[in-house]
Amino acid sequence: MSSEVSSAEPIRVVVIGGPTASGKSALAVDLAEDLGGTVINADSMQVYRELAIVTARPGAEDLARAPHRLYGFLGAAEVCSAALWRERALAEIHAAAAEGRVPILCGGTGLYLRALTHGLSEMPEVPPEVRAEARALHTRIGGAELRRRLAEGDPILAARLHDGDSQRLIRAWEVLQETGRPLSEWQEQPARVPEGMAFFTVTVLPERAALYRRCDLRFERMLEEGGLDEVRALMALNLDPALPSMKALGIPQIIDFLKEKISREECVRLAQRDTRRYAKRQMTWFRNQVHANLMVEKQYSERSDAKIFKNIRQFLLTGHN
Template sequence: MKRARTVLIAGPTASGKSSAALALAEALGGTPGATIVNADAMQVYRDLRILTARPGAEDERAAAHRLYGVLDGAERCSAGRWARLAAAAIDEISQEGGTAIVAGGTGLYFRALEEGLSPIPEAPPEIREKAEARWRDLGSAAFREEVVAQDPAMARLPEGDAQRLKRAWEVFAATGKPISHFQMQAPVPLIEGVDARIVIEPPRDVLYARCDARAAAMLEEGAIEEARALIGRGLDPALPVMKALGVAEIAGLLKGELNRDEALALLQQNTRRYAKRQLTWFRNQASYWPRAETAEAAVAAIRKRLAAGAG
């Protein structure tokens, strides 16, 4: 079976990844053409189309899209879970003879897909609930002490890293083995190879201006109602979807703690900060990836690489 051509398009929020992916898919055209595969940790959830800037109906008509809005907000999506879903999608695209364009801003997702994953078991829901209850009952400091007693390698985790500490507790509770036992096992890559990759990295002032404009547009386009609906579900605040940009800021607005201008200013500030963290990650962890300042330049560079058969 022929391997799918696989293209990776990464970058910070508001950098133009989605438009680049769509333009590339349209340029490749033909049958079966290209499929865009989501690599954004928040765009997997169906609850927040506006706040996560998920592709709209028109974009989805223009090109096939996978892994967008596929999970309910009550679910958790780890890098491992996403990578397995993405690998399965790419395999299906291979069978169709198409091109997979993996686009998003979650660097850990790209790493998991390319470099593989340690075989850490997923804990069942009841174990996750027990971990959450144990963390609440003991408090963060005592909970960390319990985790470190089970797995001394977790002493590297600070008390504030509740997510990783709970994950370690869950694995030990589910398997009787420390999470470090699984982490030491060699990861297995989930895809065979990549034909082209690029990080879209606009100048900082341009990127920040786009972040500000996007935040303002979201509030005008229904983000407040979208967040209100999500908050109204009464989901666990520790769930990933509840940490999406805009949820906390709009919650402050709905509670009367912030007025609209203050909520917008805070959302803009937090969006810029998030973009900065993404830039830092890609510069440190994906320094070998080619760069482009614009979506147009990214598409041109990728098409050139594909034409030359380069990875």
Template sequence: MTLPPRPAIVIAGPTASGKSGLALALAREFDGVVINADSMQVYDALPLLTARPSEEDLGAAPHRLYGVLAPSDLCSAARWGGLAAAEMEAAWNAGKLPILAGGTGLYLRAVMEGLSPIPDIPEDVRAQARARLAEMGNAAFHALLASRDAEMAARLDPGNSQRLARAWEVLEATGRSLARWQDEPRQGGVDARWFSLVLDPGRPRLYAQCDSRFAAMMAAGALDEVRAFESLGLAPDLPIAKALGRRELAAHLAGEMDLEAAVAAAQQATRNYAKRQGTWFRHQMMASEVIVEQFSESLKATIFLKIRQHLLTA
């Protein structure tokens, strides 16, 4: 008789929905290991702005893949998927429950479903794509991409620099549209008995939490954190440089914006991002359960029961 795949839990949802708190509660209740699935928290930089769990929380249960890469490093979904798969295997071997927590949908897709088999792109091609985008600006670059690859350009938001550059570099390196690569059968993924729980609180409450959390980050020293980060002189197109609030606070430090305006702009950017995340999870992820509230202590009993039933399912 073939044994069922080993269990794994996914805690997903938009920023500020309570994912880290829920993951920690589950790890303590079910002897689990929390594995980071947030593309910003994987870097050893800007822990306040990226809302990395506190040192107290990191010490309260095993946490993996938090702050493990240098800020100058590049982490793709495929690379993270390999790291996460290894951590899941280590958790199972230790008799613990892997709990993946984060809001980066493509990262979660990498382990739950696998990714399209796009070849590695040479670094010089990547650099040329980003340099060209920076020189032309998003609108002109999007038009250029559309002249060569209308289908992929139609799928992309002209304001999303990272995805525009990605589409161009794949086309340049492979001679084939990213759309065609995405149509290929996916590869990778981890064979597990998945239970995915998406936190999807209503927007008014979520937006209020985004605002109050950023205010708390400022009170905890986020401006000094950004000042130290800017002193490193890192390239502005690195993934970690896109951490929510970094650009606005850096503009204030450069004398381009007063602090009140910078904080308001950062809060708006956070709310916009939370909205995009919520849309992605509603349309792109088949969740086992959707909790239409922000995580709180009052939800623990209900969620614990659902997880316990999943773990007992053969």
């Protein structure tokens, strides 16, 4: 059965978004335990099997409290697009509803959440060999030259991207090679909005200084809990550095440390800096791009805000936001 087919009674879906280290995962598992829900991952790095520690994937205790889906379902050698994630997420939403459970989307990847709630334009299928050729070309000639070549066939998208945006450059190039049409043209097609679903969106946006402290502490804790060994195992796979999994927060710095290019202190400093910058971009995106039904402007802690639970229960009972 298609994930786009509507039903008389819409599936009520809870969406929890916010920056890294904001406590949204704790909120999701508390809600899932309280409401009989299934937590569905909406973080673009937590989809990779090999990145459990460095991406702070839910641990054994949380997994025991509620079902979790779409965590670690892809290998690090693969690329998870918004379209692929959306297809899997829609299937998991329907599966949760069929089991009488509340689907609870949780993550900080705004593109994924927008793709789910607002839909995506129809995109072409690109064979794996074409995708591999595009990655190999990028590795050989670099981002600046690939962007220059892309500009000849897709000047609109080339103007939007920068030389270091390897994932999007490669995607635009592979689509152009496979279809003969620029990706910017494909993106202008009408979006496929999911039918038969109602969404209640919560954004968790803590005070910035407190969030930054949590970002710093999270990276230090990740190192203590086995992050170095996890990255060593990732390096042993000899993957293309342009792959998304190789660019997850902290991984480039840890690789440089393990290769003895930088000290441990410099590794920590740079990784914490980049994590804070990423959290700041996430904060800006969720404030400006998401029309939340409920905004939580503080760090979420276990059952700290009865208002969240009350509003979500009302939505589940009545369908009203």
